[in-house]
Amino acid sequence: MSEMINNREYRQKILKELIMELHNGKGVDEVKPRFEKLISGISAKEISEMEQALIMDGMPVEQIQELCDVHAAVFKGSIEEIHRPQKPEEAEGHPVNIFKLENIELDKIVKDRIKPHLESYKNSGKDEDKNYLLEDLSLLWEIDKHYSRKENLLFPFMEKYGITAPPKVMWGVDDEIRDAIKEGRVLLSSDTSDKGTLVEKIDGMADKVIEMIFKEESILFPMVLETLSEDEWAKIAQESDEIGYTIVKPKTRWIPENINKDDPAEDNVQPLNDGYIKFDAGLLTPEQANAMLNTLPVDITFVDKNGAVKYFTQGKERIFSRPKTIIGRQVENCHPPASVHIVEKIVEDLKAGIKDNEDFWIKMGEKYVYIRYFAVRNEQGEFLGIMEVTQDIKPIQSISGEKRLISQ
Amino acid sequence: MSYILDLSKSVYEISKEHPDIIEIMKELGFESITAPGMINTAGRFMTIPKGALIKNISMDKIKEVFKSKGYEVKE
Numbered sequence: 390m391s392e393m394i395n396n397r398e399y400r401q402k403i404l405k406e407l408i409m410e411l412h413n414g415k416g417v418d419e420v421k422p423r424f425e426k427l428i429s430g431i432s433a434k435e436i437s438e439m440e441q442a443l444i445m446d447g448m449p450v451e452q453i454q455e456l457c458d459v460h461a462a463v464f465k466g467s468i469e470e471i472h473r474p475q476k477p478e479e480a481e482g483h484p485v486n487i488f489k490l491e492n493i494e495l496d497k498i499v500k501d502r503i504k505p506h507l508e509s510y511k512n513s514g515k516d517e518d519k520n521y522l523l524e525d526l527s528l529l530w531e532i533d534k535h536y537s538r539k540e541n542l543l544f545p546f547m548e549k550y551g552i553t554a555p556p557k558v559m560w561g562v563d564d565e566i567r568d569a570i571k572e573g574r575v576l577l578s579s580d581t582s583d584k585g586t587l588v589e590k591i592d593g594m595a596d597k598v599i600e601m602i603f604k605e606e607s608i609l610f611p612m613v614l615e616t617l618s619e620d621e622w623a624k625i626a627q628e629s630d631e632i633g634y635t636i637v638k639p640k641t642r643w644i645p646e647n648i649n650k651d652d653p654a655e656d657n658v659q660p661l662n663d664g665y666i667k668f669d670a671g672l673l674t675p676e677q678a679n680a681m682l683n684t685l686p687v688d689i690t691f692v693d694k695n696g697a698v699k700y701f702t703q704g705k706e707r708i709f710s711r712p713k714t715i716i717g718r719q720v721e722n723c724h725p726p727a728s729v730h731i732v733e734k735i736v737e738d739l740k741a742g743i744k745d746n747e748d749f750w751i752k753m754g755e756k757y758v759y760i761r762y763f764a765v766r767n768e769q770g771e772f773l774g775i776m777e778v779t780q781d782i783k784p785i786q787s788i789s790g791e792k793r794l795i796s797q
Numbered sequence: 798m799s800y801i802l803d804l805s806k807s808v809y810e811i812s813k814e815h816p817d818i819i820e821i822m823k824e825l826g827f828e829s830i831t832a833p834g835m836i837n838t839a840g841r842f843m844t845i846p847k848g849a850l851i852k853n854i855s856m857d858k859i860k861e862v863f864k865s866k867g868y869e870v871k872e
Contacts, residue, residue: 554832555839600851607851608842 401439403427408448477622478614482643484543484625485610487634491535492602494636498529499595507595511588522591523577528636530570532598535635536563537710539605540725542625542632543613545718550616553722559609561726562601569594628712686780691765692720693774696736708758708779739764740772750782757783802868808848809840821866826854 404427407420478485502525510518540563544556573591576582617625626643665672673681682689683703690701690711696719701711715723724732738744739762749760759782765773800815808830811818822830827848829835849856860870 552834552838554829554834558829558832558835596853600853604851607847608839611842612838 400427401442404439405443405448408443477619478610480643482626482639482641484538484622484629484643485614486643487629487637487639488535488539488605488610490637491635492605495529495532495535495598496602498525499598503529503591503595507588507591511584514584519577523574526570526574526577526591529598530574531635532570533567533635534633536567537632538625538629538634539563539609541710541712541723542628542714543609545714545722546617546621546625547613548718548722552612552616555609555612556722557726559601559604562597562604564725564727566594566597566601569597624714628714631710631712688777688779690777691774692736692777694740694772696720698723699774708753708756708781735762736775739775742772755783756781757786800868801871802845802863803871804845805872806844807841808843808845809836811845812836812840815868817866818863821862822848825859825862826852 403423407424407427410420411417477483478489480486503522506518506521506525509515510522540556540560544560547553547556569590573587573594576587576590623644629639665674666678685702685704688702688704688707688709688711691699693699698715698718698720700716720736721729721733735747739747742764744764746761746763748762751758751760759780761778763776763778765776767773802811802815802818808818808822819830819836822845830840845859846856848854849859863870
């Protein structure tokens with residue numbers, strides 16, 4: 390079967406045969422069923438490429454033109470339709486295509502692994518089944534990347550078009566699912582957790598994952614496909630690597646047809662201007678300033694006084710990934726709904742001058758992350774915005790004693 | 798007076814004709830429906846049967862409630 394689905398050469402051979410049959414006097418209706426079968430699932434573009442290849446091989450153009458009647462018959466009268474644009478979400482590497490492929494994998498994890506293992510555990514209560522489930526949940530945790538891409542890359546564009554309610558609600562549910570997976574892992578790792586509770590919690594979480602797949606496929610994707618423009622999709626595709634993928638990895642990056650292929654939506658490559666920026670103590674070229682900020686051993690994000698994200702550093706390893714699509718986005722839309730009110734409170738306090746900074750410190754895997762928010766004011770004390778500085782302080786905390794030049 | 802509730806139409810379309818369905822659906826458990834802008838965005842792609850599937854609300858119950866509010870349900 391695979392050669393019929395996947396092999397260009399094979400399809401080309403059939404196409405050639407069909408053209409020859411037409412040329413030798415067969416009627417359109419006789420050829421139609423095979424042609425229909427041949428083109429199902431391949432793009433119009435590939436058909437024209439195949440035709441082109443046959444011309445290059447020496448087949449007379451007239452003969453190939455005979456195919457037009459078949460095209461027309463298959464597409465109910467309209468030859469133009471053969472060249473209609475392929476559905477973007479079916480193109481390899483298109484963000485929606487990736488989301489859909491991920492959903493297929495997530496669906497499999499839930500239906501082929503979690504559900505049967507859960508059933509088996511329910512009946513046996515064996516530790517072995519718990520271990521399987523723990524493995525399944527670790528794999529399922531990959532869903533975090535799927536949700537992060539949705540929240541940080543797709544939602545900003547929806548907000549731009551005034552679609553704000555569905556993303557907010559959906560983000561809340563994403564977070565519930567994330568929490569439920571984490572809770573499931575804790576319950577599975579503990580020897581004392583109650584079997585009934587465990588089964589119920591994991592089962593509920595699994596159902597939510599399936600529900601979310603359904604919501605994405607039947608509401609979210611149709612909605613965004615209708616709304617976003619091709620170059621916006623290109624931007625999402627471009628930023629996706631930064632966050633990563635769930636189980637599947639796209640082989641190619643999708644580039645829309647109407648964008649120059651050598652330059653995929655690179656709107657950020659404008660060279661930094663010549664000239665100098667004058668600071669309080671000294672002058673730097675934009676290039677120097679940019680490179681210095683990126684070299685700082687901390688991650689910096691700046692949000693202006695109106696709450697729009699204006700800038701962030703591009704250090705080698707950021708603690709929290711920041712896709713470029715968040716530039717210009719309102720900061721309250723960049724946080725999970727559950728924590729938005731906290732963010733808003735911090736912003737208010739800093740803006741009002743009640744505080745000059747607010748600090749948090751959290752454990753994140755191997756890292757001990759110190760997150761500081763500073764009010765940025767000019768010399769007159771006027772509020773300009775807020776700067777977030779994050780840093781892994783674990784290596785700093787482990788410093789003791791002294792290291793002097795002389796001990797080198 | 799009896800209204801026709803066409804289940805094949807989107808929630809957006811139905812709500813344009815019968816704005817009171819929003820309150821009824823909220824009572825049925827579609828609590829996100831009243832979030833500002835929801836009807837105009839996701840509502841265009843949502844049908845009541847799809848929503849019922851997502852929210853795990855039985856279609857029988859939905860039909861029953863709508864009938865009690867004077868709707869004639871068209872499938």
